[in-house]
Amino acid sequence: MKIAIITGASSGLGKEYALRLSEEFPEVEAVWLIARRKALLDELGAKLDLTAVSVPLDLTSDGDLGILSRKLEGERPDVAVLINCAGCGYLSNVEDTDPGLLSRMTDLNMRAMTLVTRAVLPYMSKGSHIVNVSSIASFCPNARMTVYSSTKAYVSSFSLGLREELRERGISVTAVCSGPMDTEFLDVGGIKGNSKMFRTLPYCDPKKVAAGSFRAAKRDRAFYTPRAFFKMYRFLAKVLPSTLVVKLAKT
Numbered sequence: 001m002k003i004a005i006i007t008g009a010s011s012g013l014g015k016e017y018a019l020r021l022s023e024e025f026p027e028v029e030a031v032w033l034i035a036r037r038k039a040l041l042d043e044l045g046a047k048l049d050l051t052a053v054s055v056p057l058d059l060t061s062d063g064d065l066g067i068l069s070r071k072l073e074g075e076r077p078d079v080a081v082l083i084n085c086a087g088c089g090y091l092s093n094v095e096d097t098d099p100g101l102l103s104r105m106t107d108l109n110m111r112a113m114t115l116v117t118r119a120v121l122p123y124m125s126k127g128s129h130i131v132n133v134s135s136i137a138s139f140c141p142n143a144r145m146t147v148y149s150s151t152k153a154y155v156s157s158f159s160l161g162l163r164e165e166l167r168e169r170g171i172s173v174t175a176v177c178s179g180p181m182d183t184e185f186l187d188v189g190g191i192k193g194n195s196k197m198f199r200t201l202p203y204c205d206p207k208k209v210a211a212g213s214f215r216a217a218k219r220d221r222a223f224y225t226p227r228a229f230f231k232m233y234r235f236l237a238k239v240l241p242s243t244l245v246v247k248l249a250k251t
């Protein structure tokens with residue numbers, strides 16, 4: 001049975017990926033929805049016109065990552081689409097941030113994304129797609145979100161390297177580098193109302209980001225950056241000295 005796996009499916013962008021999935025990938029018969037809040041996964045699953053399986057997991061827990069590995073080993077699905085969307089970002093200087101929150105960002109954004117991908121890869125075949133949700137924060141470090149932006153630089157770098165590794169197997173890997181979206185992310189991370197940068201930047205619509213990501217994955221694009229404004233930022237961050245851009249990119 002062809003399935004899709006979406007992490008971070010209980011809200012925001014991950015939920016939009018789930019809602020759009022069957023339109024973009026009609027061959028996919030079932031989707032595993034992963035996040036911690038089971039009630040939200042069940043509610044979303046009931047709205048989908050394909051078989052939805054809620055898989056409530058805390059991806060920062062080794063025990064829960066083991067549950068996913070054992071489920072894969074037991075069911076041996078044909079994974080046509082893997083979307084690594086779960087992520088979090090907290091706004092404050094490194095020195096002022098609770099160490100637990102620092103490790104939550106590194107564990108979820110980098111470690112979990114890496115280990116979920118490793119666990120799923122044996123069940124993917126030619127023509128399948130991996131979508132890793134990175135951020136414009138990957139283009140240059142953002143002071144006051146230093147750890148978050150560093151984790152997203154990892155996501156983009158990991159995706160590009162993995163893409164080369166998987167070329168011969170015919171599996172596409174796309175890193176999605178969105179600008180700000182008005183999702184729970186902003187409340188969870190203490191960003192809403194506390195960052196001039198987030199108040200000033202243009203916002204991306206999660207529905208459009210989900211649609212654009214799927215288009216980019218099907219076209220085998222390495223990166224997808226929505227909106228001309230952020231495409232221009234990506235270019236400037238590449239050509240200007242990073243010591244200058246980092247001063248302009250402070251959150």
Ligand SMILES: NC(=O)c1ccc[n+]([C@@H]2O[C@H](COP(=O)([O-])OP(=O)(O)OC[C@H]3O[C@@H](n4cnc5c(N)ncnc54)[C@H](OP(=O)(O)O)[C@@H]3O)[C@@H](O)[C@H]2O)c1
Nearest residue numbers: 008010011012013035036037058059086087180181183185
């Ligand atoms: N919003 C933005 O401005 C923005 C901009 C660029 C990139 N992004 C990236 O977009 C992705 C999606 O974020 P969003 O904006 O949609 O925010 P969101 O609504 O807060 O979504 C985050 C998702 O991650 C899940 N999650 C959090 N901790 C988890 C854990 N320990 N284990 C499993 N799942 C966990 C959450 O579900 P539970 O709480 O139910 O576990 C939720 O489904 C993230 O990777 C984020 O870095 C966001």
